[in-house]
Amino acid sequence: MSQPPKISRRDLLKSGGSAVTLTIASGVTLMAFGGSEVQGAADAGKRWGLLIDVNKCAKDCTACITACQDENGWKGHGNRETDAQWIRKVTLKNKATGHETAMPVMCQHCEKPPCVDVCPTGASFKRKDGIVLVDKHICIGCRYCMMACPFKARSFVHEPTNNQSVNAPRGQGTVESCTLCVHRVDKGQIPACVEACDATGNGAMIFGDLKDPESEISKRLAEFPSVALRGDLELNPGVRYAEL
Amino acid sequence: MRLALLFLGLALALVSPASADGTWAGLGPSVPKATGEPHPEGNAYMRRHHMQLMRHDRNLTVHDGDRDVGASLSECFECHAVEDGAGGYVTYESEQHFCRACHDFAAVKVDCFMCHRSTPEGFEEPPMHAFDATPEQDIQVTRSFLDHAFGPGKSDGGRTE
Numbered sequence: 001m002s003q004p005p006k007i008s009r010r011d012l013l014k015s016g017g018s019a020v021t022l023t024i025a026s027g028v029t030l031m032a033f034g035g036s037e038v039q040g041a042a043d044a045g046k047r048w049g050l051l052i053d054v055n056k057c058a059k060d061c062t063a064c065i066t067a068c069q070d071e072n073g074w075k076g077h078g079n080r081e082t083d084a085q086w087i088r089k090v091t092l093k094n095k096a097t098g099h100e101t102a103m104p105v106m107c108q109h110c111e112k113p114p115c116v117d118v119c120p121t122g123a124s125f126k127r128k129d130g131i132v133l134v135d136k137h138i139c140i141g142c143r144y145c146m147m148a149c150p151f152k153a154r155s156f157v158h159e160p161t162n163n164q165s166v167n168a169p170r171g172q173g174t175v176e177s178c179t180l181c182v183h184r185v186d187k188g189q190i191p192a193c194v195e196a197c198d199a200t201g202n203g204a205m206i207f208g209d210l211k212d213p214e215s216e217i218s219k220r221l222a223e224f225p226s227v228a229l230r231g232d233l234e235l236n237p238g239v240r241y242a243e244l
Numbered sequence: 245m246r247l248a249l250l251f252l253g254l255a256l257a258l259v260s261p262a263s264a265d266g267t268w269a270g271l272g273p274s275v276p277k278a279t280g281e282p283h284p285e286g287n288a289y290m291r292r293h294h295m296q297l298m299r300h301d302r303n304l305t306v307h308d309g310d311r312d313v314g315a316s317l318s319e320c321f322e323c324h325a326v327e328d329g330a331g332g333y334v335t336y337e338s339e340q341h342f343c344r345a346c347h348d349f350a351a352v353k354v355d356c357f358m359c360h361r362s363t364p365e366g367f368e369e370p371p372m373h374a375f376d377a378t379p380e381q382d383i384q385v386t387r388s389f390l391d392h393a394f395g396p397g398k399s400d401g402g403r404t405e
Contacts, residue, residue, distance in 0.1 A: 042307075127309065135307065160358075160372055162337075162361070162362075162371070164359065164360065169361070173358070182309065183311070185309075
């Protein structure tokens with residue numbers, strides 16, 4: 001039994017809103033032609049993503065984690081419960097067959113990030129190019145985002161910090177997570193984990209623009225099956241897994 | 245905050261005639277000497293506006309990904325790093341730190357270095373004093389402070405009978 005689509009007051013308001021946005025957007029475009037466009041900025045025409053081929057990920061290899069720590073300057077204090085983990089190796093075991101699968105899990109850079117929905121200050125935000133970040137200037141350390149994240153991707157910094165990387169300032173009382181190496185992406189480079197994975201010869205990670213049909217990642221996704229973690233939540237993450 | 249800045253501005257204005265010969269007369273903060281070319285905007289401009297410059301750029305960088313910014317904190321330390329005498333640089337923990345020279349004087353606490361590093365890139369900062377201290381060391385420091393303030397043996401607050 002099918003019902004005719006109902007147009008609610010809310011939908012009407014939303015459609016009106018989009019018309020206004022269009023007007024504003026064209027104004028912005030005109031300004032951009034005037035030369036006020038920011039160089040090297042996050043580009044709304046792109047959506048950065050990762051494709052992780054789980055079959056190629058060696059079980060005992062932690063090159064991506066080490067590279068992430070070196071690049072972003074996070075480290076443990078010997079307390080498993082509270083130590084920061086921007087990226088971790090997760091091992092899955094099929095109880096029926098005994099087959100074990102290892103794969104890196106980090107912030108999945110969702111299209112509809114629950115961490116952004118719950119943030120009371122706007123510190124948790126999604127960049128125009130789909131990278132989900134924490135603006136630590138306005139993070140109050142409430143950790144709602146940590147509870148909202150279905151991937152346990154975020155960490156809270158419990159200890160005072162020093163000797164931080166210039167790439168990734170991090171401090172006590174704020175939440176942090178994988179930035180998809182945004183400082184490198186803005187310079188046209190690939191994330192440190194992907195680079196390290198390539199260097200080991202495993203080549204289990206591919207980084208690229210999901211909106212560009214000609215990018216390697218888009219071609220692979222189109223050709224071969226892949227899954228999103230917790231696909232049932234319909235968050236449309238930017239990180240995808242193949243052979244899982 | 246605004247009052248404190250005003251006070252700092254006044255204090256600097258009062259002191260500046262004395263600094264004409266390159267030395268501070270002791271009325272104002274003793275600002276560590278920088279290396280490199282002076283700011284084209286002039287020191288007076290930077291003293292008043294450095295935070296506005298950085299606040300503007302931080303939003304551009306974090307939210308819009310603009311990395312080609314005019315003022316970045318890490319760039320400050322290319323010239324404004326104070327050497328610690330052992331081949332390294334002092335961190336914000338030290339009273340000698342460039343930023344603390346004025347901000348301590350004006351009693352303004354700077355939060356930047358809760359997250360940002362306070363030394364030039366590439367320098368391996370020593371472990372933080374506060375973080376690496378054991379509870380025993382903390383007690384020792386407190387006891388020696390109280391001994392100094394109230395006299396030896398009174399550091400328990402005079403509660404022992």
